[in-house]
Amino acid sequence: MADYQKIAHALQKSEGEPVHIRGWIYRTRSSGKLAFVVVRDESTIIQVVAEKERLPDEEFAGAQKALIESSVDIEGLIHEDERAPGGREIHATSFRVIQFAEDFPITEDHSTEFLLDNRHLWLRSRRLTTIMKIRHTVVGAIHEFFRSRGFYEFHPPILQPSQCEGGATLFEVKYYGDTTYLSQSWQLYAEAAVFALERVYDVAPTFRAERSKTSRHLSEFWMAEMEAAWMELDEATQYAKDEIKFVLRRVLEHHERDLAYLGRDPEILRALLDKEWPTIKYREALEVLAEHGMDVPFGKDLRTLEEEELMRHFDTPVVVTHYPKETMAFYKPRDPQHPDEALCFDMLAPEGYGEIVGGSQRSTDIEELMESLEQQGEDPRNYEWYLDLRRYGSVPHSGYGVGVERLLAWICALDNIKDAIAFPRTVTRKSP
Ligand code: 4AD
Ligand code: MG
Numbered sequence: 202m203a204d205y206q207k208i209a210h211a212l213q214k215s216e217g218e219p220v221h222i223r224g225w226i227y228r229t230r231s232s233g234k235l236a237f238v239v240v241r242d243e244s245t246i247i248q249v250v251a252e253k254e255r256l257p258d259e260e261f262a263g264a265q266k267a268l269i270e271s272s273v274d275i276e277g278l279i280h281e282d283e284r285a286p287g288g289r290e291i292h293a294t295s296f297r298v299i300q301f302a303e304d305f306p307i308t309e310d311h312s313t314e315f316l317l318d319n320r321h322l323w324l325r326s327r328r329l330t331t332i333m334k335i336r337h338t339v340v341g342a343i344h345e346f347f348r349s350r351g352f353y354e355f356h357p358p359i360l361q362p363s364q365c366e367g368g369a370t371l372f373e374v375k376y377y378g379d380t381t382y383l384s385q386s387w388q389l390y391a392e393a394a395v396f397a398l399e400r401v402y403d404v405a406p407t408f409r410a411e412r413s414k415t416s417r418h419l420s421e422f423w424m425a426e427m428e429a430a431w432m433e434l435d436e437a438t439q440y441a442k443d444e445i446k447f448v449l450r451r452v453l454e455h456h457e458r459d460l461a462y463l464g465r466d467p468e469i470l471r472a473l474l475d476k477e478w479p480t481i482k483y484r485e486a487l488e489v490l491a492e493h494g495m496d497v498p499f500g501k502d503l504r505t506l507e508e509e510e511l512m513r514h515f516d517t518p519v520v521v522t523h524y525p526k527e528t529m530a531f532y533k534p535r536d537p538q539h540p541d542e543a544l545c546f547d548m549l550a551p552e553g554y555g556e557i558v559g560g561s562q563r564s565t566d567i568e569e570l571m572e573s574l575e576q577q578g579e580d581p582r583n584y585e586w587y588l589d590l591r592r593y594g595s596v597p598h599s600g601y602g603v604g605v606e607r608l609l610a611w612i613c614a615l616d617n618i619k620d621a622i623a624f625p626r627t628v629t630r631k632s633p
Pocket of ligand 1 (some may be wrong): 354387556
């Protein structure tokens with residue numbers, strides 16, 4: 202078979218060297234005897250010059266007539282030309298159209314909704330291609346981070362009989378005449394796993410029926426979670442900081458140009474690597490807010506507005522710990538020193554990107570767990586298996602979850618979380 206080069210590779214060749222590429226037409230214009238066809242592949246774009254004199258008639262006619270997104274297979278010689286994107290173009294010696302595309306529905310200046318309706322086609326845009334590559338690196342880095350620290354990858358069930366993060370956002374699934382739910386978190390199962398594997402992590406689809414339309418919420422997202430036996434709150438927050446820094450480092454290693462293409466200045470991210478990321482208590486966060494005229498009573502969750510105000514006073518991500526116990530998920534333990542606070546944390550991203558990590562130590566007190574479940578209208582009998590974990594060799598343990606799309610939205614400075622996932626699912630969108 203013919204040997205092809207990636208376009209990025211072809212762009213490194215010198216004047217007169219032969220190349221063979223394949224891809225899709227990105228832009229095209231032609232005059233009588235010349236066609237200028239910009240071709241893209243996964244790696245980048247290059248301009249191809251098709252000249253009537255140098256090609257068989259049929260091939261030149263194809264080059265002239267092929268519309269954008271037609272698939273093509275091209276051989277030619279590299280010509281160095283400063284005006285061409287990438288400083289080189291290909292003078293075609295062979296121009297084969299694999300499929301002549303119909304009129305591509307996406308031209309310029311379309312509404313966001315139109316692009317979402319045509320997501321299966323918009324996926325090919327350089328913008329989404331670039332974001333998906335960075336996503337690949339982010340998820341790869343998360344695997345690398347945990348595996349290199351002795352964590353095992355562990356897979357929980359996705360169909361689960363009960364809630365972990367509150368009944369209000371559960372997606373119900375018909376189950377042989379009965380009902381079950383899509384996973385809101387792997388956590389309860391990971392807590393079972395730490396008694397076998399001690400340190401576990403995963404990256405998996407997660408589902409929340411989020412009825413609010415915001416630029417931060419998806420109904421289906423990917424969460425990277427970890428759970429560790431013998432770990433308390435402090436160590437878990439340190440892990441979260443180390444993990445996010447590790448991910449940033451990998452992204453900066455591989456995607457400096459991609460970030461710049463997306464309009465994100467890589468130096469802003471690089472500057473975070475050598476800084477200490479503060480940990481503050483929720484109570485201290487309230488003080489900062491009060492100093493700036495925002496009075497939030499103890500016990501209230503921080504809303505977007507308040508998180509944004511708080512983060513104006515920091516230039517790195519911040520870990521906020523010890524949120525009020527009463528508003529928290531049932532498994533978050535009371536702080537024995539401050540019984541109205543829970544041993545839990547969120548990590549907030551700078552620049553208004555909000556919560557990217559949520560985690561906690563886990564309550565090991567059966568009475569406290571049953572009481573919290575009842576308070577939230579749950580029947581503790583449905584959690585017997587979970588309570589068993591406190592009956593047979595219970596140990597202190599902690600864990601947290603990173604929202605992959607939240608993290609990516611911040612890293613890439615995206616306006617909306619929907620661009621952090623290929624086919625977003627929200628309250629108003631379930632296709633394509
Ligand atoms: O803070 P959350 O709800 O924490 C948990 O689910 C814990 N059980 C995790 C654990 O301790 N293992 O969710 C964790 C993170 C959030 O910080 C956020 O980044 C992301 O998941 N997240 C969402 N991302 C996109 N769309 C949504 N609807 C999200 N809900 C949470
Ligand atoms: Mg949370």
